Amino acid sequence: MRNILFITLLFPAALVSYKTAYADSFPATMTGGTLQSNITMTVAVATCIVNNGQGFAQAVDMPSTSVSEVNSGTALTGEALLKVDCSQGAIQPDNIVLSVAPAGGSSIVGTSADGVIATNISGLGLKLTWPDGLPVSLDIAQPRVFPASSAVGGVWNTRIVAQPIKVTAEPFQGGGAYTGTVTVTLSYS
Secondary structure, eight states, X not given: OOEXXXXXXXXXXXXXXXXXXXEOOOOTTOOSOOOOEEEEEEEEEOOOEEGGGTOSOEEEEEOOOOXXXXXXXXXXXXXEEEEEEOTTSSSOOSXXXXXXXXXXXXXXXXXXXXXXXXXXXXXXXXXXXXXXXXXXXXXXXXXXXXXXXXXXXXXXXXXXXXXXXXXXXXXXXXXXXXXXXXXXXXXXX
């Protein structure tokens, strides 16, 4: 039986601009007159490659797990790799920002801060965490910011870890193939 966590990601472009203004000189005793300023601007696009050019859209193969493992909280996890390589760009971003929200019929279980989405099987959810164990916020207004200091050579390597869990007070009774879907939005500046 194949269990899949679908991830769809949006990739907005980022634009970085640098402005330098130069003013013609004029004497300190001058009153009135015209001052001309020349402004030059260089516009560069910070270019990043996502998952070696494959983007973020991916189906994550979740390992098979038993109903008893789901009920005991020991179900095996699956991972969605998120690699953002900005090392070849003319401009290096100061950070990358990842926002996550349920999609494709999945919904939030509990609060958005819990990082749990419902699957297509009643009573079964997926708990989403970052590699450091913190829950993935499912509120797009609460994104995860990865500063430049967390990149190695302009490359950010992270992932979303998904674990099947029961989402009701009663023991989970179901079984079968399940799906859960989130949209991850990447932005950088």
